[in-house]
Amino acid sequence: MHKSVKTPLIAFAALLLFGGLLNFGVNAYIQLIVLFVIINSILAMSLNLVNGYTGQFSLGHAGFMAIGAYTSAYASTQFSFFSESFGFIGIFVTTITGGLLASAAGFLVGLPSLRLKGDYLAIVTLGFGEIIRVTLLNMEAVGGPRGISGIPSFPNFFFSFSYSCFWALICFFFIWRLIRSSHGRGFLSVREDEIAAEAMGINTTKTKVQAFVLSSFFAGVAGALFAHVTNFISPSSFTFLMSVNAVIMVVLGGMGSLSGSIAAAFFITLMPEALRSLQEITGVDLRMVIYSLLLILIMILRPQGLFGDKELPDIWRKYVRKSA
Amino acid sequence: MQDFVQHIINGISLGSIYALIALGYTMVYGIMKMINFAHADVYMVGAFTAYYVAKWTGLESSPGVSTLLLLLVSAMIICSVLGLLIERLAYRPLRKSPKLNVLITAIGVSLFLEFSGQVIFGADPKVFPEVMNQFVIANFGGLELKSSDVTVLGVSLIAMVILNFIIQKTKIGRAMRAVSSNASVASMLGVNTDRVISFTFIVGSSLAAIGSILVGMKYPKIDPLMGMMIGLKAFVAAVLGGIGSIPGAVAGALIMGLSEEMVVGYLSSTYRDALAFGILIVILIFKPTGLFGKYSVEKV
Numbered sequence: 068m069h070k071s072v073k074t075p076l077i078a079f080a081a082l083l084l085f086g087g088l089l090n091f092g093v094n095a096y097i098q099l100i101v102l103f104v105i106i107n108s109i110l111a112m113s114l115n116l117v118n119g120y121t122g123q124f125s126l127g128h129a130g131f132m133a134i135g136a137y138t139s140a141y142a143s144t145q146f147s148f149f150s151e152s153f154g155f156i157g158i159f160v161t162t163i164t165g166g167l168l169a170s171a172a173g174f175l176v177g178l179p180s181l182r183l184k185g186d187y188l189a190i191v192t193l194g195f196g197e198i199i200r201v202t203l204l205n206m207e208a209v210g211g212p213r214g215i216s217g218i219p220s221f222p223n224f225f226f227s228f229s230y231s232c233f234w235a236l237i238c239f240f241f242i243w244r245l246i247r248s249s250h251g252r253g254f255l256s257v258r259e260d261e262i263a264a265e266a267m268g269i270n271t272t273k274t275k276v277q278a279f280v281l282s283s284f285f286a287g288v289a290g291a292l293f294a295h296v297t298n299f300i301s302p303s304s305f306t307f308l309m310s311v312n313a314v315i316m317v318v319l320g321g322m323g324s325l326s327g328s329i330a331a332a333f334f335i336t337l338m339p340e341a342l343r344s345l346q347e348i349t350g351v352d353l354r355m356v357i358y359s360l361l362l363i364l365i366m367i368l369r370p371q372g373l374f375g376d377k378e379l380p381d382i383w384r385k386y387v388r389k390s391a
Numbered sequence: 392m393q394d395f396v397q398h399i400i401n402g403i404s405l406g407s408i409y410a411l412i413a414l415g416y417t418m419v420y421g422i423m424k425m426i427n428f429a430h431a432d433v434y435m436v437g438a439f440t441a442y443y444v445a446k447w448t449g450l451e452s453s454p455g456v457s458t459l460l461l462l463l464v465s466a467m468i469i470c471s472v473l474g475l476l477i478e479r480l481a482y483r484p485l486r487k488s489p490k491l492n493v494l495i496t497a498i499g500v501s502l503f504l505e506f507s508g509q510v511i512f513g514a515d516p517k518v519f520p521e522v523m524n525q526f527v528i529a530n531f532g533g534l535e536l537k538s539s540d541v542t543v544l545g546v547s548l549i550a551m552v553i554l555n556f557i558i559q560k561t562k563i564g565r566a567m568r569a570v571s572s573n574a575s576v577a578s579m580l581g582v583n584t585d586r587v588i589s590f591t592f593i594v595g596s597s598l599a600a601i602g603s604i605l606v607g608m609k610y611p612k613i614d615p616l617m618g619m620m621i622g623l624k625a626f627v628a629a630v631l632g633g634i635g636s637i638p639g640a641v642a643g644a645l646i647m648g649l650s651e652e653m654v655v656g657y658l659s660s661t662y663r664d665a666l667a668f669g670i671l672i673v674i675l676i677f678k679p680t681g682l683f684g685k686y687s688v689e690k691v
Contacts (some may be wrong), residue, residue, distance in 0.1 A: 093418075099402075111559075124491055124494065126498075178673075179676045182676075183679065185491065185494070186425070186426045186490065186494055187489050187630075187679065189673055190426070190626070190671065190675075191493060191671065191672055191675055192629075193623075194668030194671050194672055195668070197664070197665070198665050198666055198668050198669070201664060201665045202660070207683055218639075256682070271570070281597075306618075311498060311502065314498075316496065318495055325558075351510045352509075352510070353510065354505035355502065355504045356503065356507050356510060358502070359499050359500075359501075359502035359503035359505075359506060360499075360503055361499075362495060362496070362498070362499030362502070363481055363496050363500060363503065364501040365494075366485065366488075366492050366495050366496040366499065367481070367484045367485060370485075370488055370489075370492045
């Protein structure tokens with residue numbers, strides 16, 4: 068079997084084994100946190116494609132996530148294509164639809180706004196994210212401020228876990244292989260120096276839009292997973308804070324490191340749960356204060372993030388093997 | 392017709408508040424080439440300073456010009472110190488790092504102030520004390536000219552005149568203009584760039600403090616997240632006028648205030664926040680330099 072198929076399959080099998088253990092080993096609270104870790108990993112990896120690898124700054128990731136979540140939730144609550152026992156095929160179809168619609172939105176947003184640079188791009192993507200949220204808030208068809216409830220989910224944790232892992236692996240290996248292709252080198256060159264990239268014959272606008280579209284596809288998928296895991300979504304799930312959360316994960320993990328994004332997703336999802344006991348002692352919610360302080364401190368003390376643009380194997384080779 | 396004139400009065404008074412905040416954004420951008428996201432939260436701190444000063448000194452019960460002045464001065468001092476601290480602790484260590492890092496730090500500072508505000512002041516909205524007696528100055532057949540609108544306009548005009556004087560006539564103002572046009576050449580000619588940047592933060596934060604009290608007079612409800620939306624709108628105003636340009640910020644803010652008032656008056660108030668972003672996106676796509684901005688070519 069070719070290596071490009073073998074590695075993901077092995078990883079998937081290992082994750083399934085792990086999921087099987089979790090299914091019986093831990094309670095529902097921890098299981099839900101595990102699912103959130105996977106969803107956040109997808110979110111962080113997809114944003115890393117734009118913010119880390121292509122060097123653009125997007126602050127509207129929650130908007131694309133919202134589109135994916137709403138599409139999938141709306142489609143699966145309004146129409147039932149398949150009988151109850153084949154419900155997961157329906158969820159699969161709606162997830163892909165959600166991802167595709169999100170990437171269409173990414174295309175529409177990206178086409179005009181990617182002519183802008185740096186700060187301006189950040190503000191415009193922030194604006195688009197807010198516009199999507201305000202529009203959803205005013206759309207009665209999708210429940211307005213009440214949102215959508217009773218979204219069908221999987222029969223048990225094992226199914227949701229394998230399904231989320233399936234998408235996380237697709238996202239990971241897709242971006243991993245993309246960045247190591249000649250196409251991906253185009254993305255990297257846009258990050259390093261846009262003018263030089265253009266001089267070398269790379270269509271920078273096209274490259275940026277491609278990165279944006281791919282990234283919004285996976286954000287949409289993450290949104291759809293979020294909708295099916297939590298069974299309830301409303302516009303307030305997808306505020307500016309959600310986008311900031313995604314940015315924090317990318318920055319903390321290292322812009323341009325997929326394993327860094329996953330590590331940061333673990334950290335950022337688990338930290339609030341760990342701080343819950345602190346909240347019981349102090350009586351006030353210090354989580355967000357610590358979050359924001361963390362963001363400032365990372366930028367001042369370690370601006371390249373935990374992993375920089377290295378992946379876990381590189382770091383392994385550099386620090387562990389060398390000392391052995 | 393009457394409604395229309397009333398909307399114009401409200402729009403101008405709202406626009407002049409936006410202008411005070413937009414000036415802070417535009418000055419910092421002009422000098423450091425960064426968006427100071429935390430500016431809107433300095434404004435929030437200004438409003439809370441005034442609230443607590445009025446409460447502790449018992450000035451709530453005696454509205455008048457002296458109360459207004461005292462609150463203005465105390466909020467300006469606290470905000471200047473805060474602006475200075477933010478610049479020192481968060482932005483100065485990053486003076487030489489990529490713009491993206493500075494932007495992320497600015498967002499971090501903004502969130503930090505917002506959530507610390509929620510922890511310290513409480514998340515529930517508070518009622519801003521009455522600073523000046525509310526009365527109707529003139530009544531032209533149903534058309535009301537309220538004292539608060541006149542105060543808002545008067546105070547912001549005075550502030551802008553003083554700002555203009557500082558920038559155009561004083562030594563530090565000349566240094567600010569020099570740094571804004573070319574920071575490295577200015578520092579070669581003996582301008583202390585760090586001091587100019589600190590001064591800019593003091594001026595910008597003071598203006599935000601003035602803005603916060605004027606908003607408190609007009610819409611007397613304050614909460615720790617109040618800066619978020621008004622900050623974005625003021626930023627849009629600064630971009631609309633051409634970021635870095637001081638007259639541009641004032642013009643852009645007046646346009647924003649008027650158009651927002653018209654949308655609320657004649658269309659629907661649910662879209663008032665989407666309007667700001669709509670305007671922003673249209674400008675950035677068709678004329679990214681704004682109304683008064685300078686076009687600069689990137690040299691390789």
